Amino acid sequence: MSTEPTPLASSDDPPYTIEAVSKDKERDKLGPAEAIVSDVIGRLIEFWGFKRNMGRIWAVLYLSPDPLSAEELRKFLHLSTGAVSMTLSELLRWGVVRKVWVQGERKDFFAAEVQLWRMISRVFNEREKAEISFAIDAFEEAIQHLDAQARSGDSVVAKRAELQRERVKQLLEFAKLGKKVLDMLLSTAKVDAEPLARFLLRVSRSG
Amino acid sequence: MSTEPTPLASSDDPPYTIEAVSKDKERDKLGPAEAIVSDVIGRLIEFWGFKRNMGRIWAVLYLSPDPLSAEELRKFLHLSTGAVSMTLSELLRWGVVRKVWVQGERKDFFAAEVQLWRMISRVFNEREKAEISFAIDAFEEAIQHLDAQARSGDSVVAKRAELQRERVKQLLEFAKLGKKVLDMLLSTAKVDAEPLARFLLRVSRSG
DNA sequence: CAATAGTTTCAGAAACTTTTGAAAGTTTCG
DNA sequence: CGAAACTTTCAAAAGTTTCTGAAACTATTG
Numbered sequence: 001m002s003t004e005p006t007p008l009a010s011s012d013d014p015p016y017t018i019e020a021v022s023k024d025k026e027r028d029k030l031g032p033a034e035a036i037v038s039d040v041i042g043r044l045i046e047f048w049g050f051k052r053n054m055g056r057i058w059a060v061l062y063l064s065p066d067p068l069s070a071e072e073l074r075k076f077l078h079l080s081t082g083a084v085s086m087t088l089s090e091l092l093r094w095g096v097v098r099k100v101w102v103q104g105e106r107k108d109f110f111a112a113e114v115q116l117w118r119m120i121s122r123v124f125n126e127r128e129k130a131e132i133s134f135a136i137d138a139f140e141e142a143i144q145h146l147d148a149q150a151r152s153g154d155s156v157v158a159k160r161a162e163l164q165r166e167r168v169k170q171l172l173e174f175a176k177l178g179k180k181v182l183d184m185l186l187s188t189a190k191v192d193a194e195p196l197a198r199f200l201l202r203v204s205r206s207g
Numbered sequence: 208m209s210t211e212p213t214p215l216a217s218s219d220d221p222p223y224t225i226e227a228v229s230k231d232k233e234r235d236k237l238g239p240a241e242a243i244v245s246d247v248i249g250r251l252i253e254f255w256g257f258k259r260n261m262g263r264i265w266a267v268l269y270l271s272p273d274p275l276s277a278e279e280l281r282k283f284l285h286l287s288t289g290a291v292s293m294t295l296s297e298l299l300r301w302g303v304v305r306k307v308w309v310q311g312e313r314k315d316f317f318a319a320e321v322q323l324w325r326m327i328s329r330v331f332n333e334r335e336k337a338e339i340s341f342a343i344d345a346f347e348e349a350i351q352h353l354d355a356q357a358r359s360g361d362s363v364v365a366k367r368a369e370l371q372r373e374r375v376k377q378l379l380e381f382a383k384l385g386k387k388v389l390d391m392l393l394s395t396a397k398v399d400a401e402p403l404a405r406f407l408l409r410v411s412r413s414g
Numbered sequence: 415c416a417a418t419a420g421t422t423t424c425a426g427a428a429a430c431t432t433t434t435g436a437a438a439g440t441t442t443c444g
Numbered sequence: 445c446g447a448a449a450c451t452t453t454c455a456a457a458a459g460t461t462t463c464t465g466a467a468a469c470t471a472t473t474g
Contacts (some may be wrong), residue, residue, distance in 0.1 A: 031352070034371070034372060035346050036349045037378070039345070040345040043342075053463090065367055065370050081422090081465065082424085083464070084424055085421060086422085086463090105417080106419065106473090114374070114396070116381050117381075129249075131251065131254055138246070139338040141243055145238070149240070160272055164270045167269055167270055174323050174324075196255040260432085260433090287433065288452090289433070289452080292431055292451060313441085313443090380450085
C-alpha cells in the first residue's frame, strides 16, 4: 500500500510512545483521533456533495495546532502532490482554508477556518441558494406553460393543466419556503458569532 | 437518440393540438411543463445525493392526474425497462411512490406521494439521522482517544491532545445541535399536515 | 543567472456509478 | 397446465468523477 518509513503509531496500539514524537515535526502518521475525525468528516462532506479529500484535509488542518504544508498533508493522508494541490485550491476557493505565512519558511502553509458556522453558512449561501433559486425560476416557467395550456380549447388538456398547475404551485411554495429559511439562517449568521446555537435554542424552547 | 413514433408535441411548438391528445393515453411525450419540472426535480434530487432518474420519475408521477405504468414512464423518460424497474423499487423503498391497483388492469401502476413534507421528512429521518448519529459516535470515540493521550507523559503529546479535544468537542456540539434540529422538525412533521410551513412562519416572525 | 525548492497543471489511469437489454422469473388467465 | 403479460435481475457497457505523477511553471537563493 505504501512504502513510508516505520509507523510511529497505529490506531491499535496505545496512542504514542514518549520518544516517538519528541520531535513533533517528524510525525508522518495521524494519531488515532485524527484518523477517526478526518475519516468521518470526509464521509460527511462527501455525502454533502463535495470530494471526500476536501473533508479529510480540512479535518487534519482543523486538528492541527499549527498550520501545515502541502507536503505534510500529502504524507498524512497518502495523497499525490497533485491531489493535495487541487484539493487545497478548492478549499481556498470555498474560503474554508486559509494560506498562512510562516516566518522564515519558503513554502506555503495552510490553516483551517475554525468557525464552523461561518464555514457552513458560506457554503449554504453559494451553493444551496443557487440551486434553490434555479428551481424556483424553473417552477415559475412551468406555471407559465400550464397557464397557456389551461386556456386550450381541448378540455382534457385544460383539465390536466389545471391540476398540474396546483401541484407545481405546491413545489414552488415549498421551494420559496426553503429559500426563506436559508436566507434567515444566513442573515442571522452574519450578525452573530455563534448564532445557529442561539437561534435554535430559542426555537426549540418555543417548539 | 430514439426511434419512437412521431412526437405529439415538443417544447418549442404550442402546447398541444386539440386532436393530438384527445386520446390522452396515446401520449408518449411529456408536455413542456412536465419536461421542465421533471428536469429540475431530477437535478435537485441528484444534488441531494440520489439518482437523477429517481427525481425525474417521481416528478412525472407527481404531475400525472392518474397513476402510470412502468411502461408509460419508460416511454416518457426514454429509459430502459431495467432502469425503470430498479428506480421504481428504490422510490418504493423510500416510500415516496406507491403501487396502485387499477381496476381491470393487469399491470402495476404507480403514484407519487403528494405530501411533500411527509416525503422529505421520511428521507431526513432515514438518511440524515443515520449519518449524523454515526458522526456523533465517531467524535465521541475520538474524544476517548484524546483523553488517553492527554494523560500521556510526553508533554508535547498531551498539549496537542488537549487542543484537539477542544476542537473535536466543537464538532460534537455542532453535530448534536444538528441532530436536535432534525428531531424537532421530524416530530413536528408527524403531528401536523403542513407543519413545516407553520413552524417556519412562526420562526420567521420571531426572527 | 543557474540551481534549487515549491506549486500547478493536465492527460491518462483507476475507481466508482448508472444504465442497458436480454434472460430468468412471476403472475394471470383461458 | 401452458401461453401470454408483465416484472425483476444481473453482467457487461457506458458514463462520470477523482486521482496520479511527470512535466511545466514560478519563485527564491547563493
